[in-house]
Amino acid sequence: MRALQRAVSLPSLVVAFVVLTLLSLRPLRPLEADLHGFWVRTYPDWVEWILQQVLDRLTGQAVCLPVLVIVAVVLARRYRTWRPILVAAATEVAFLGGVGPLKLLFARPSPELGNAQFFHWHWGLLDGGWRTSYPSGHSAEAILFYGAAAYLIIRYCRPSPRATRWIRAGVGLITVQSVVVAYLLGWHWTTDLPAGVLVGGILLHLVLRADRRLIPSLLRRWDPSSVDLDPGDLEDRQLRSHP
Template structure:
């Protein structure tokens, strides 16, 4: 059985996008600030600054503060707070959201979006890490192109922060699916968006306090996650109408 993708109950919903003219103007400004070109330029500027004038500041701030403030909090920070934005937690959540929506809509598209989000993280963010080859904080060398995956393993691929990127990209993709492929209310979507913000802040603060990343790594991670999320959202908004018109492949209905 193939679901009618044009039916009102199953049509993609733009929760949180409609509103008063004032809200529309605010969203237009926000869309410009978070557009792919804006995020790409900002990320490039962060890389340039981090590779040059910001290195002394990165060195000064990389103090592994939690070891100094309260070492007893380290197990909780490392094993609980830091893992919220790790692959072992965020990826199953995204896949679970995508699977539930895919089954409800009888469409593979939510799973495709989840797969592309993970691909963006592995190939996009991971590729940047390998190419930029920056060592971790406890090597005390914030230069780029000086470490590398083959020379130092995971210690040589610090920029951008993977956890900060995942917090924005993977959790952001889950919220996008809920907002645009379900009947979620504007209020629920706003709450979920703030949850993503909280998870991102948690990832940045914890990584900074433990001393696993340079400050510029964390800023770059947030921007990189936002960039790949924006690219994914823009692609889906362009491709979705064409996919519906051509009749997308659908998940067979359960018996």
């Protein structure tokens, strides 16, 4: 368990992303060309429809953002605190301020353009990053948005350990399926996908840190009673009082 916690810690994720990026710049590029393909085009049309119109949309903004917002609003109303809504807002800000700039920075054209090299800034700037593929936005959204929703549910509803494991496993399953679906559709080079997962994990860490350190201080200035009603704060106080 400790080894797993270290593996998914913020420093470990940052180091892994840097190493993967350095490898993707040149050493892994020939291998990526061999691994890439629009594999779904060899399957029946109904398979492509399910992958593109159903499974792939699960990790798009049109689905994952409303899911997070619904969770946040329900918890906010139940516990009479703005904190879950601020967490949801911080998640969206983290995605837009993290993944978008990275796509523009690395400016790796999507496979449809047939070029796996980085730093084609004319594509990134002219198209607003839409035709750049590193890191994968959907992979980042999968772990970031669903991870934030799971965090809110676990923090406020305090499910049983078994239910908590199932919730976390669900986030992992959604993340894995986003990687597999994107790979089969051929919309990303191979390393774009784990890079998106790593970036999503990094941003999720930052959102959780903001919830523990920044958001409570903002709420104390705005509505002190809102923080006092937060069950997560009460649990944190109990843990500090009884280590």
